[in-house]
Every structure is written in structure tokens, then in C-alpha cells.
Amino acid sequence: MRSSSKLSALAVSKMTKPGVYADGNGLYLQVAAGGSKSWLFRFMRDGKARKMGLGPVHTVTLAMARDKALECRRTLMAGSDPIDTRQAADQERRLAELKGMTFKTAAEKYIAANKAGWKNAKHSAQWTATLDTYVFPICGDLDVAAVDVGLVLKVLEPIWTAKPETASRVRGRIESVLDWATVRRHRHGQNPARWKGHLDHLLPARNKVAKVKHHAALPYADLGAFVAELRQAEGVGARALEFAILTAGRTGEVVG
Structure with missing residues (x-):
């Protein structure tokens, strides 16, 4: 039978020679050539040797490492690979974080990421003002992934003919925010605020509704x-x- 608990906290703190030292039951202390120390859990899975990092010694104590190794052994006994289980949990956590972003948060992050490249502070203020006035009251608190063509039209239709210039800018800003969210993997699919081949079939062109009014001029x-x-x-x-x-x-x- 394999012996366990070969290491002590004092021995771990004094260990300097590079190598891998067994504590027992699959737990190992790894000392690197540069002096850094970390914990490993070694196990066999489907006839293949695998090893799983359990964290650095300066953060994970010997007692904590033994607890982690115990959890790994329990996972193996349940028929699962502890490495695959950890990766799946990490992916699930990341997806949960992505799904929690509202349109307003996405818009704020888009503005923060791009305002340095805009000509002046006024442009950034205009972005914020139009979104505050026309967009956030309708979909600001909704998940950015839930914004669809129905919501986009709910924003645009009331102002499309009354304020065509403003409405056109609002549409473009919604499109930019949703494109940013797609690239950052907070949503997927086509952009419901895109104009060509989409909203141009649902709303009249701006030059059809905008009445051009020139400034008065002296002959x-x-x-x-x-x-x-x-x-x-x-x-x-x-x-x-x-x-x-x-x-x-x-x-x-x-x-x-």
C-alpha cells in the first residue's frame, strides 16, 4: 500500500533542490530550476498518465493541497477526469459572466474603448446623450444578447420621420455597440440594427423623410x-x- 503524507510544512518551506517530491495519494511538490514551487496531482486516466496543477506553494498550503488532491480522487472515483471537470467549470463560469452584460454596460464599455480615437469630448458626450434619451429607456437594462430587430424598431420608429438626422445616428450607434458585443462574444448572429439588406426594407431611406432646409442667405x-x-x-x-x-x-x- 502506498504511504501518504510524506511531506511536512517545514520540509516544503526548506526544499530548494529542483525535482518532484511525493507526498502520497497522487500529490506531488514540484520545485523548478528557478526555485519556484507548486503542487501537482498525478493520476492515470484511460491508461494514460496525466498531471494537474493545484497552485503555487506561496498561495496553496500543504493542507490545502491535500484537500484539493482528495477532491480530485473523489472525482476520479465518480468516473470523471478532474482536469476535464475543472475546464468545464471554468467555461461555464465564463459563459455566465458573458451572459450577464446589459446593453447599457456594453455601450459604456464601447464608448470607453473608442473615445480616445474620437475627435473631441463633445462627440463622446453626444453618444452618451442620444443613448440616454432614446435607447436606454427601452433596452438599456436588457441583456445585450436579447436586443433584436423588434427592440431596435421600438427605439427608431418614433423618431425616424420626426428627427431623421438624430434617428440615423442612433441607429448607427446601436449597430456599433452590438457589433462590439458580438466580437467580444456577448452575443452572436447578425446585427439587428444593420441598415443595408435589413432595416432599409423596414424603414424609409433618410433622404425620403428628411426635409432639407437651407440657412437663410443674402442675395x-x-x-x-x-x-x-x-x-x-x-x-x-x-x-x-x-x-x-x-x-x-x-x-x-x-x-x-
Whole structure:
């Protein structure tokens, strides 16, 4: 019969020579060439020798390692491979973590990951504002994997004709968040917010509903008289407007 409990806590702490040292019942202390120490559980499965790491000595004590080895032996007695059982548990835990992400959390993570590449803070603020106003009240607290075409339309239809520019941006932002979630494996399948070949069959094109309204403009023939009158006016505002007319400068350039 194999002896057990050959090692002691003191012996483990003093062990420095590289090698593998048996404690008994499948538990081994492994000392690496660099001096690091860890625990191994060795066993036979389907005629093949296998070994399973149980953790480093600085974290797992001898008593803890023996408890872990006991659990492994019980798993083997139940007909299962302890390595496969641990891997299955890890995968199940990861899947549970993935399934718990709401659309709002996914959107926040998408913004955090991409805002450094956006032109300015205003763009990030616009993203947050439109999602807060139009999207989160409908699907913010739902699992991101549960967002489907019905929910997307519930967000877009009330504003698609009334606010076409805003609605178009909201659609694109939903699509981006869902694409991010798909790549990060929080959902799968086609994106329900995609436009081409999908929503373009359910909603009218933006140029069909958006009424183009140009800014009021002074007729070119009246410009000379207007500038002459403007030059009679005092103040920085008048000079700035004249500068803008003469240079076609942008507002920010003129103010600067």
C-alpha cells in the first residue's frame, strides 16, 4: 500500500533542490530550476498518465493541497477526469459572466474603448446623450444578447420621420455597440440594427423623410450695400462679421 503524507510544512518551506517530491495519494511538490514551487496531482486516466496543477506553494498550503488532491480522487472515483471537470467549470463560469452584460454596460464599455480615437469630448458626450434619451429607456437594462430587430424598431420608429438626422445616428450607434458585443462574444448572429439588406426594407431611406432646409442667405447682388452699411457699425461683432465675409472663415477661426 502506498504511504501518504510524506511531506511536512517545514520540509516544503526548506526544499530548494529542483525535482518532484511525493507526498502520497497522487500529490506531488514540484520545485523548478528557478526555485519556484507548486503542487501537482498525478493520476492515470484511460491508461494514460496525466498531471494537474493545484497552485503555487506561496498561495496553496500543504493542507490545502491535500484537500484539493482528495477532491480530485473523489472525482476520479465518480468516473470523471478532474482536469476535464475543472475546464468545464471554468467555461461555464465564463459563459455566465458573458451572459450577464446589459446593453447599457456594453455601450459604456464601447464608448470607453473608442473615445480616445474620437475627435473631441463633445462627440463622446453626444453618444452618451442620444443613448440616454432614446435607447436606454427601452433596452438599456436588457441583456445585450436579447436586443433584436423588434427592440431596435421600438427605439427608431418614433423618431425616424420626426428627427431623421438624430434617428440615423442612433441607429448607427446601436449597430456599433452590438457589433462590439458580438466580437467580444456577448452575443452572436447578425446585427439587428444593420441598415443595408435589413432595416432599409423596414424603414424609409433618410433622404425620403428628411426635409432639407437651407440657412437663410443674402442675395449676392445685395452684398456690396450690406458691407458698406456694416462698415459704419461699431464694435467687435461688426468687424468679425466683415472678416468672415471677406475670408469665408469658419466660425471658430473668426472667433480665434
